[in-house]
Amino acid sequence: MAATTGLETLVDQIISVITNDGRNIVGVLKGFDQATNIILDESHERVFSTKEGVQQHVLGLYIIRGDNIGVIGELDEELDASLDFSKLRAHPLKPVVH
Template sequence: MSTGPGLESLVNRMYNRQANEFLCAETISIITNDGRIIVGTLRGFDQATNIILDESHERVYSTREGVQQLALGLYIIRGDNISVVGELDEELDLVNDLSKIKAHPLKPVIH
């Protein structure tokens, strides 16, 4: 399973000039295979793309009401349950009024 160029770019930016100095503080958004959208601060990951998020929350979309945000706190997501990982621009995200966004929830990935 390929992780795609987006994750590779994000991983490359998490290392500064010294390869051993690890910088994990990016806010990321993850779409899981079961269609959940989880946003949080990246605290760690491994070669199997298992990801540790801090201050995380799940965004639950609905066609009837705005986006609900369920607090998760410190959260670990197994790499085999991850479909998409992307960096989230916090400034742009704050501009969106999530309470007014209505959308169908994502469907699970079917293999």
């Protein structure tokens, strides 16, 4: 039996990735490999601040190395669409320290 990462069910779905350096990147999962390197399409980075709303920087087609991924999660598109990011305030995430 082949080992799986659980990402198979998320292909062609919108996901949110938190990287080890504290970035939040959202996009459509297009592929991944055995090292959990992932390919996102239609991606953007969400930059959080305590002083202004969430900024969203368009990245487009984007590759993230597996060793830089902290968390991968499925995104609830309906809930995400209902959020007013211009009014959200939050501290930026700090990098993961090993």
